[in-house]
Amino acid sequence: xxxxxxxxxxxxxxxxxxxxxxxxxxxxxxxxxxxxxxxxxxxxxxxxxxxxxxxxxxxxxxxxxxxxxxxxxxxxxxxxxxxxxxxxxxxxxxxxxxxxxxxxxxxxxxxxxxxxxxxxxxxxxxxxxxxxxxxxxxxxxxxxxxxxxxxxxxxxxxxxxxxxxxxxxxxxxxxxxxxxxxxxxxxxxxxxxxxxxxxxxxxxxxxxxxxxxxxxxxxxxxxxxxxxxxxxxxxxxxxxxxxxxxxxxxxxxxxxxxxxxxxxxxxxxxxxxxxxxxxxxxxxxxxxxxxxxxxxxxxxxxxxxxxxxxxxxxxxxxxxxxxxxxxxxxxxxxxxxxxxxxxxxxxxxxxxxxxxxxxxxxxxxxxxxxxxxxxxxxxxxxxxxxxxxxxxxxxxxxxxxxxxxxxxxxxxxxxxxxxxxxxxxxxxxxxxxxxxxxxxxxxxxxxxxxxxxxxxxxxxxxxxxxxxxxxxxxxxxxxxxxxxxxxxxxxxxxxxxxxxxxxxxxxxxxxxxxxxxxxxxxxxxxxxxxx
Amino acid sequence: xxxxxxxxxxxxxxxxxxxxxxxxxxxxxxxxxxxxxxxxxxxxxxxxxxxxxxxxxxxxxxxxxxxxxxxxxxxxxxxxxxxxxxxxxxxxxxxxxxxxxxxxxxxxxxxxxxxxxxxxxxxxxxxxxxxxxxxxxxxxxxxxxxxxxxxxxxxxxxxxxxxxxxxxxxxxxxxxxxxxxxxxxxxxxxxxxxxxxxxxxxxxxxxxxxxxxxxxxxxxxxxxxxxxxxxxxxxxxxxxxxxxxxxxxxxxxxxxxxxxxxxxxxxxxxxxxxxxxxxxxxxxxxxxxxxxxxxxxxxxxxxxxxxxxxxxxxxxxxxxxxxxxxxxxxxxxxxxxxxxxxxxxxxxxxxxxxxxxxxxxxxxxxxxxxxxxxxxxxxxxxxxxxxxxxxxxxxxxxxxxxxxxxxxxxxxxxxxxxxxxxxxxxxxxxxxxxxxxxxxxxxxxxxxxxxxxxxxxxxxxx
Numbered sequence: 001x002x003x004x005x006x007x008x009x010x011x012x013x014x015x016x017x018x019x020x021x022x023x024x025x026x027x028x029x030x031x032x033x034x035x036x037x038x039x040x041x042x043x044x045x046x047x048x049x050x051x052x053x054x055x056x057x058x059x060x061x062x063x064x065x066x067x068x069x070x071x072x073x074x075x076x077x078x079x080x081x082x083x084x085x086x087x088x089x090x091x092x093x094x095x096x097x098x099x100x101x102x103x104x105x106x107x108x109x110x111x112x113x114x115x116x117x118x119x120x121x122x123x124x125x126x127x128x129x130x131x132x133x134x135x136x137x138x139x140x141x142x143x144x145x146x147x148x149x150x151x152x153x154x155x156x157x158x159x160x161x162x163x164x165x166x167x168x169x170x171x172x173x174x175x176x177x178x179x180x181x182x183x184x185x186x187x188x189x190x191x192x193x194x195x196x197x198x199x200x201x202x203x204x205x206x207x208x209x210x211x212x213x214x215x216x217x218x219x220x221x222x223x224x225x226x227x228x229x230x231x232x233x234x235x236x237x238x239x240x241x242x243x244x245x246x247x248x249x250x251x252x253x254x255x256x257x258x259x260x261x262x263x264x265x266x267x268x269x270x271x272x273x274x275x276x277x278x279x280x281x282x283x284x285x286x287x288x289x290x291x292x293x294x295x296x297x298x299x300x301x302x303x304x305x306x307x308x309x310x311x312x313x314x315x316x317x318x319x320x321x322x323x324x325x326x327x328x329x330x331x332x333x334x335x336x337x338x339x340x341x342x343x344x345x346x347x348x349x350x351x352x353x354x355x356x357x358x359x360x361x362x363x364x365x366x367x368x369x370x371x372x373x374x375x376x377x378x379x380x381x382x383x384x385x386x387x388x389x390x391x392x393x394x395x396x397x398x399x400x401x402x403x404x405x406x407x408x409x410x411x412x413x414x415x416x417x418x419x420x421x422x423x424x425x426x427x428x429x430x431x432x433x434x435x436x437x438x439x440x441x442x443x444x445x446x447x448x449x450x451x452x453x454x455x456x457x458x459x460x461x462x463x464x465x466x467x468x469x470x471x472x473x474x475x476x477x478x479x480x481x482x483x484x485x486x487x488x489x490x491x492x493x494x495x496x497x498x499x500x501x502x503x504x505x506x507x508x509x510x511x512x513x514x515x516x517x518x519x520x521x522x523x524x525x526x527x528x529x530x531x
Numbered sequence: 532x533x534x535x536x537x538x539x540x541x542x543x544x545x546x547x548x549x550x551x552x553x554x555x556x557x558x559x560x561x562x563x564x565x566x567x568x569x570x571x572x573x574x575x576x577x578x579x580x581x582x583x584x585x586x587x588x589x590x591x592x593x594x595x596x597x598x599x600x601x602x603x604x605x606x607x608x609x610x611x612x613x614x615x616x617x618x619x620x621x622x623x624x625x626x627x628x629x630x631x632x633x634x635x636x637x638x639x640x641x642x643x644x645x646x647x648x649x650x651x652x653x654x655x656x657x658x659x660x661x662x663x664x665x666x667x668x669x670x671x672x673x674x675x676x677x678x679x680x681x682x683x684x685x686x687x688x689x690x691x692x693x694x695x696x697x698x699x700x701x702x703x704x705x706x707x708x709x710x711x712x713x714x715x716x717x718x719x720x721x722x723x724x725x726x727x728x729x730x731x732x733x734x735x736x737x738x739x740x741x742x743x744x745x746x747x748x749x750x751x752x753x754x755x756x757x758x759x760x761x762x763x764x765x766x767x768x769x770x771x772x773x774x775x776x777x778x779x780x781x782x783x784x785x786x787x788x789x790x791x792x793x794x795x796x797x798x799x800x801x802x803x804x805x806x807x808x809x810x811x812x813x814x815x816x817x818x819x820x821x822x823x824x825x826x827x828x829x830x831x832x833x834x835x836x837x838x839x840x841x842x843x844x845x846x847x848x849x850x851x852x853x854x855x856x857x858x859x860x861x862x863x864x865x866x867x868x869x870x871x872x873x874x875x876x877x878x879x880x881x882x883x884x885x886x887x888x889x890x891x892x893x894x895x896x897x898x899x900x901x902x903x904x905x906x907x908x909x910x911x912x913x914x915x916x917x918x919x920x921x922x923x924x925x926x927x928x929x930x931x932x933x934x935x936x937x938x939x940x941x942x943x944x945x946x947x948x949x950x951x952x953x954x955x956x957x958x959x960x961x962x963x964x965x966x967x968x969x970x971x972x973x974x975x976x977x978x979x980x981x982x983x984x985x986x987x988x989x990x991x992x993x
Contacts, residue, residue: 011621039598042569042615043622047598049575072635072674073544074551078579081929082586095932099544101904103878104675107639118543125545125908138573138636139675142604170573171604171636387593388622407585414591415747458745 002031004380008388012040018383020372028369033383035365038174044387046361046408049170051075053179053362055135056083057260059166060097061211061237062244063087066122066129068098070115070147071137075099075170082406084424085211087238088218088505092129098122102139111140115150123161131241132163141169162241164191175362175384177259177337184263187235187244188271197246201230202515203298206250206268209261209338210281212237214428215501219435220256220281222504223291227303228512235261248272252297254279259337259367281431282339282439283346284312284319311433319350321491322440325477327352329447332397332412333371334385334404335422337363341370343403348376351440356397359385391415401446416456418446427498434496441494448473534892534899536883539909546907548850548876548929551674554580555682555776556632558710559690561592562734562753563760565627568670569615571597571608571644572634576674586949588713588739590751595619599636608637609647616651616667620660627757630668630686638673645669666757668693678877680775680852683710687734688779694760697788701765704814705790706730707780709773709797710852710946711960713740718958719772719798725823726808728815731759731766733777740956764788768814772797772807772960773854775879796887797854798960799968800862801830823962830962834866837973840993843867845922845976848910850874850930851945855959857887859925859944859968866969869897871921872913874905907933914939923972940979942971 002023009015017034039045048056051069056079060067069076076099087093100118102111119132134147151163168182205224210217217237224231232250233243247253253265253276265276277297279290288308295304331353333340340358347353358371359382372381380393390408394415402412402419409419420426420442430439446452450471457464478486485491553570557580560568570577577596584592597603597611616629631644648667656665670689672682687707706723708716716737723730735754742749763769763784769792771781781792793814798807804827808819847863847870849856860870875882882888882903891899902909907930913919914937924934927945934941948954958964981987 008622012618038600039574039596040614040618041597041611042595042618044567044593044595044619045574045598046578047574048578049573051573052575052579068543072551073547073549073678074554074635074674075575076544077547077550077929078554078575078583080546081931082579082582095546095936097546099547101542101544101547102675104673107635107673107675114542121541121543122545125912138604138634139639142636142639169604169636170575171599171601174598174600175574405582407582407591410585410589411591414741414743414749414751416743416745455743456745462745 002026003033006389006392008392009386012043015040015043015389019389020381022372022375022377022379022381024377028373031372032365033368033381035360035363035368035383036174036177037384039384045384046386046405047175047384048362050168050172050176050179050182051135051137051170052079053176053260054166054168054183055079055179057176057211058180058183058236059133059135060093061085061087062133062239062241063089063093064129064131065093065241066096066098066126066132067093067135068100068118068122068132069135069137070100070102070111070145071139072102073099075137084214084428085237086215087212096126107139107143110143110145112145112150115145115147116154119150119154119163123158130161132161134163134165136165136167136169138170141167164241177362177364180260181263184261185267188247188264188267191245192268193245193248195242195245197232197243197249199230199249201228201512203227203229203300204232204250205229205252205254205294206233206235206247206274207231208235208253208255208265209257210234210237211257213423214425214430216281216429216431216435218501218504219429219432222507223307223432224294225509226307227291227295227300228510229294229298235264248274250274252277252294254294256281257338259363280342280346282342283350283436284316284433285350286346287431287433287436288312315433315437317490318437318492318494319440321493322437322444323350323352324481324485324491325444326440326447329353329401329443330356330397330399332357332394332399332402332404332417333422334359334390334402334408336361336405337367339403339422341367341374344371345374350436351443353443355379356399357382357393359383361385387411401443416452418449418452420446429501434500437494438496438500444477445473448476450476534895534901536888536892536901536903538878539902539904539906541908544906546929548874548906549678549680550580550583551635551679552672552677552682552685553632553634553674554583555679555684555710556630556670556672556686557594558584558679559683559686559734560594560630560632562736563628563690563755564753565625565757566630566753567593567595567619567623567626568630568632569595569597569612569619570632570634571612571637571642572599573636574598576634583947587947588751588955590739590741592751604636604640607640607642609642609644612642612644612647613651613655617655617659620663620665627664628666628668630670630690632670632672632686634672635674638671644671664757666693677879680710680877681879683776684779687777688783690760691733691763691780692783692787694757695764695784695788696761697764698762699765701762701767702815703729703731703762703766704811705763705766705769705781705784706732707769707771707773707777708732708734709771709776709854711736712955712958713737714956714958715960715964718961718963722804722808722823722961723811725820725826726811726815726817727820728811728817731762733759733763764790766790768793770807770810770814771795773852774885775853775881795854797858798964799855799858800865800965801827801834801962802865803858803861804961804965827962830966833966834969837969838866841973841976842969844869846871846920847923847925848872848874848921850876850905850907850910850926853879853882855945857885860891861887862965862968864895869899871897871899872910872919873899873901874909875901875903876905878904911937923975925972938983940975942968942975944968
C-alpha cells in the first residue's frame, strides 16, 4: 500500500491511512486515503465547523438578504470580512452581518424572544431588504430554540417578508462539509418552488455551487448570456434570494463546486426531474468543454463555439507566455475541497507546472478520487492535514509555490514558499479565459518574485553579488529559455486591467429569437399569404 | 453640553465590534512560550481565531481544537479533551502548558473541564509523561458572557493564578501590557530601559513581528515563560496598563501575594505616558532620565506643528477595546480634538463607574456620547440617519466600510487591522506612539483634503 506515514504523526497511527503517495502504475483502488472522518482532537487540524460551511460558504454570498446568526456574537464576527464573495449590489452581504447577541440570561431562559426582537429590528434598520436567512449556532442548538417557529410567526405578521432558517450548528459533522449538506437540503425543502419566475429564454439554467469569488460568477454568466441562456438563479454567489426560490423551473442545473452543492442538484433532479451537468470554469480546455456540453444540451453548440474561438484567440497567447515560464515548477495544491480536482490537471496541462501534492481539509473520498487521478506519479495526497504534517510535507517536497488559505499561507511564507490564496484568490477572478490567465500571472509573480529569492540569501554565509542593483522577474524567468520564446512576438504577458469584472455589469446582450417567436413569425407570414 | 454613557437600546448586533471570550483567551495563550491552547468546542472557534490573528499579524499561530462533533454535543465531550491533550503532548515535545479554553457549546453541555484536568493529572500525565513538566490550566470563557476583552482578562488572571509563587523578593516589576501590538511592546521596553527599570513583561508578544529567515527556522510565538509567570509573586509591584485587560490579574497578585498594583492608565498620548513614567518612578524609586525629557521634547515639537493648526475641533468617533478607546479619547482632547462618539463593544457593567469616563462626563464642553454594548450600526445609523458629522474615525478594520461608504477619513488602530500594511509594527503607546498617532491622523486628514479638493492648497506652505 502506498500510504504515507509522516514522522510527526507516528504517534497517531490512524493518520497513516489519511495520506498516500501515488506510485508507479498505481490506481485509485490502492491509492485512496480515508476521508471525511471525525477529526483527531489536538492534532491542530485546519478544519472549520458546520456553521461556517452553511453560513459563511453557502449562505452569505446571497446578496440581497439580511443574514442573522442566532447565537453569541463571536460566530458572526468571525465569519465576517474573511472572504471575497462580491456582488453587483455594492456588496451588501460583505458589509452587513447580524448577530442576535445571545447572553447568559438567554442561555438560561431561552432566546426565542430575543430572536424575534432581532428580526424586527433588522428589517427596520434596512427597510428595503425584505428577505432574511437565520443561522443556528452551537449555543442556540443546544438550548433548543425553535427558530423555524419564530420565523413562521414573523412571516405571518409581516406578509411582505420571507425568511429562511438553517439549522446547522458548528458541531454538526466532522467539518464545514456537514454544513454544506444541511443548507442545501434546507433550501430545497423550505424555499424552492415557492415563487414562479419569468422565463425569458428557451434555455434556462441554475448555476449551482458558484460563489462569485472576486467575480467568478459574473464572468461565467457573461458567457451564458452571450449564448442566449437565461440564468434563473445562482446558488449562491451574487445570487438573489427570490431567484433561488424559482430553481424548480430551470431546464438544467449547471454545477460547479460539486463538493458543496451537489446535494441540491441531486434533489432537484429527484423532485423536479432537472438534469445535472457538472462543469468547470477553471482552465481553457475544461471551460471550453463545459460551454460545449451546455451548448450540446440545448442544441446551440455554435454559440458556444463562437465564444470559445473568440476568447481563445484573445487569451491563449498570454496563457502560453506564462506556460513557457512555469514549466516544471512544483506546486502544492492545498485548498479546502473541490479545487484539488478542479485545478490539478488543468494547471499541469495548461500552465506546465507539476502538482507534487494535493490535500483537502473537508473533502470526501470522492474528491480525493478525482484529485489523485488527475495528479502524476509521486504526488502526495493528504486528507485533513494538520500543522506538523504540512510543515513536514513542505520540507520533503520543497515546492516552488503553494495554493492554500490565508493562515497556512503565512506558515509557508516562513519556510520560504510563496503562497497564493486558493480560497479567495490573490488577484482574481480565476474563472473564465481571462481569469485563468490572471491565475497564471499570479503564479508567475509569486514564483519569480525577486524579494522571495532575496529572502533565501544568508548574508552571513553566502556570497553576495555586488554588481547589481536590481533583478527583474524576466531576468529570472527567461534566463534559460530559447530565443523563440523570449523573442516571440505572439506571446505576451497579461494585458488585462486591475478590475476585469465591473464592466460586465453594464454590458448589453443580443436578443436571440425564441422558438415561440418563430411560431409567431410563421403565423404572421401565413396570415399574410392567406390575405 | 453633555456626555452621556448609555447602553445600546437595540437587542441585536449589526456588525459586531468585538468577537467572543475564547478569542481573548487564545490571544493570551499564544503569548506564552511552550504553550499551545486546546479550545474545547467546535472547530470554528479555533479556525477563525487563528485566521483573524494571521490577518492582523500576517503570521500563523498554533492553537488546537478538541473538535467537538455531534456525539460529543449529545453525550459529553470530556473524552475529546483527554485525547487532545495526549495527541498534542505526544507530537509537540516542547509543549509544557496546555490551557483548556472552553466555549459556549461546552459550557452549555456542562463538560467538567476542571474534573478532566484532575483526571489527566492523576492518570495520563503520571503514566505516560511522568518525566515531563506539563501544566493543564482550565480557562472558562463561555462565549455568551463578556467579550474577547474579558476573555483576555480572565485568561491572564488564570495563568498568573496558576503559576505565581513566592520565592525570594525581586526588584523587578510586573508589567501586564494588555492586548497590544509588537510595536507597543518594543516602545514599552524602551521606556523601561531608559528608566533603568527591570520588568517582567507578561504575555509578551514582541516576537509576533518575526523574521523570514534564510533557513526557514522562525515561528512566531510569545515570549513569556513559566519562570516569568511564577516570579510574578516576587515582584515589587505590578503595573497593568489596561484596566479591562489584565487588571484582574494585578488585583489577584495584590490580594494573594501582597504585590502592590497600579492599574492604568494606558500610556496613550503625552499625559498618560507621563503618568506611566511617574508610576514607574514611585514604584521603583528610579528617576525619569534626561533622555526621556528629550524624547518627549521631540514628540512635543511634532505635535505643536499639528494641534492648533490642523487637529483642533476635529470631530472623531472611536471604537474598539475599552482602554484603547478611552486612552485615545483622552489624547484627542489634549490635541484639541472632539471625540464625539465612543463605542465600547460589550456590556461590562464597570464602564458606568470607570473614573476616566466619569471625568469625561464632568468636563467635556461639547455633545459626546459613550455607547456600551455597541455595534457598528450605532456609528453608521448616526451618520446615515441622524446627522452626525465626523472628520475622522479611529478604530480597527472591521469598521472600514463605514469610513469608505461615508467618505470619512479613518486611522486604523487596535485589533484587528488587516487592511493596512504593517500597523502592528508601530506603537500607539509612549511618546513615539503619541507622535505616530497624531501624524497618522494629520496625514489621513491631509489625504482627504486632497482627495475631496477641500482646501488642499492649505498645505502648500505648511
